[in-house]
Amino acid sequence: MRKPEFIYVSYIETTPERLWEALTNSAFTKRYWFDTEVRSDWKVGSPFALVMGDKTTDTGAILEADRPRRLSYTFKHQLFEEMRNEPATKVVFTIEPHGKIVKLTVTHEGFIEGSKLLGAVSKGWPAILSGLKSLLETGEVLAIPPDALGIEGFD
Amino acid sequence: MSKPEFIYTTYIETTPEKLWLALTDGDFTERYWFGHRVASAWEIGSPYKFSKQDETTIAGKVLAFEPPKRLSYTWDNQKTDLKHERSSRVTFDLEPRGKVVKLTVTHDNLDEGGKTFRDISGGWPMVLASLKSLLETGQPLPPMSSPAAQG
Numbered sequence: 001m002r003k004p005e006f007i008y009v010s011y012i013e014t015t016p017e018r019l020w021e022a023l024t025n026s027a028f029t030k031r032y033w034f035d036t037e038v039r040s041d042w043k044v045g046s047p048f049a050l051v052m053g054d055k056t057t058d059t060g061a062i063l064e065a066d067r068p069r070r071l072s073y074t075f076k077h078q079l080f081e082e083m084r085n086e087p088a089t090k091v092v093f094t095i096e097p098h099g100k101i102v103k104l105t106v107t108h109e110g111f112i113e114g115s116k117l118l119g120a121v122s123k124g125w126p127a128i129l130s131g132l133k134s135l136l137e138t139g140e141v142l143a144i145p146p147d148a149l150g151i152e153g154f155d
Numbered sequence: 156m157s158k159p160e161f162i163y164t165t166y167i168e169t170t171p172e173k174l175w176l177a178l179t180d181g182d183f184t185e186r187y188w189f190g191h192r193v194a195s196a197w198e199i200g201s202p203y204k205f206s207k208q209d210e211t212t213i214a215g216k217v218l219a220f221e222p223p224k225r226l227s228y229t230w231d232n233q234k235t236d237l238k239h240e241r242s243s244r245v246t247f248d249l250e251p252r253g254k255v256v257k258l259t260v261t262h263d264n265l266d267e268g269g270k271t272f273r274d275i276s277g278g279w280p281m282v283l284a285s286l287k288s289l290l291e292t293g294q295p296l297p298p299m300s301s302p303a304a305q306g
Contacts (some may be wrong), residue, residue: 008163011276011284092180100297123164130166138291143221144166148252 005109010129012102014136015094019102020068023093023134031141032131040073044105048073055079060088070094075108080153083117104129123149159272163279167256169290171223174256177286178223178226178247187285187295191257203228215242224249230262232271240269258283 012019022028026037033050036057040048041066050058060074072092077083089110096103106125111118127149134142147155158263167174177183181192188205191206191212195203197220205213215229227246232238244264265272285296 009280011281011299013288013296098299101299126164126165130287133287134168134291137288138168140168142166142168143254144257145253146164148250148255148257 003109003111004111004113004115004118005107006118006125007108008106008125010104010106010133011098012104012129012133012136013100016097016102018113018136019095019104020071022136028135032135033128034131034146042051042067042071058116063090063118065090068095077117077120083120086112086115086117089117120151120154124154156265159267159269160261161265161272161276162259162261163281163283164176164257164259165283165287166252166278167258167287167290168254169254169256171251174249174258175223177290179222179282187289188282189285218244219246230271230275232274237271237274238272240266243271243275262290 016046022032022058024038024040024042026039029036029038034052035051036050038048039051040046040062044062044065046062048062052103057079058075058077060076063072063074064070071092072090074088075091076088077086087110089108092107092109094105094107096105106129108121108125109117127144131142134140167279177187179193179195179197181194184191184193184205190207190295191205193203193206195201195204195217197203197217199217199220201217203215203217204211213230213232215231217228219225219227225246227244230245232240241264243262246261248259248261250259262275262279262285267276281288281299289295
């Protein structure tokens with residue numbers, strides 16, 4: 001049986017440093033992560049939170065912060081009740097330079113069988129990471145209507 | 156046991172018509188698909204192929220052709236070590252969403268534990284990243300000379 005996990009790979013014309021900044025700077029994340037701020041001091045063991053407007057959507061703790069190569073944190077959903085009751089999961093970003101391009105691999109794992117959260121993040125990450133690539137390559141925000149993601153309650 | 160299938164969604168600032176052209180025009184694919192040109196009469200049941208420097212790399216037949224919404228074809232890798240694997244299927248779904256197009260690529264009918272599954276799982280993210288760059292910036296991704304290119 002395949003493990004319930006989500007993996008997404010993208011290739012972006014940028015540098016590992018710029019990509020690291022884009023993943024950890026809340027002013028930057030607000031521009032492509034559907035107005036979401038990432039909040040942390042990015043030290044191993046420190047708390048981590050995603051805040052959208054005045055709502056904390058997800059929380060966790062920093063597991064690894066090896067700038068600009070590897071970032072990981074635990075990830076527990078806080079907003080919708082069904083998903084709030086699922087155990088904490090884990091997100092890993094791996095950044096590998098290949099000439100003028102950076103390969104970004106996002107792995108989100110640790111889901112229970114039949115996880116609702118897995119369904120939601122599988123729709124969310126492609127949109128977030130598409131917006132991230134556009135912003136780094138063009139300097140412009142990609143205008144994805146939230147309802148295009150097809151996530152219940154997100155529109 | 157879940158079937159092996161590969162699904163990749165990306166959002167591109169373009170129009171469905173431009174994206175459709177990018178998927179079906181050989182001059183276009185050559186620019187972002189790492190030198191591979193697609194050619195077909197694009198009628199249901201007609202053959203299509205990808206070739207690079209006059210060598211056919213992928214061949215199959217057209218299963219669905221509904222511009223600019225849905226394109227589907229069978230997928231037979233012409234490499235000798237993959238000839239024994241079954242013919243798989245690729246489907247592109249294009250949905251306009253405001254100023255962007257949501258593109259979902261589904262590659263299924265794959266052999267369990269086959270090499271094709273491994274190859275395409277590494278290949279699609281590169282091809283689709285380069286396609287997105289070309290449509291949004293006017294330039295495909297620069298060539299990858301390092302291990303990523305070998306998948």
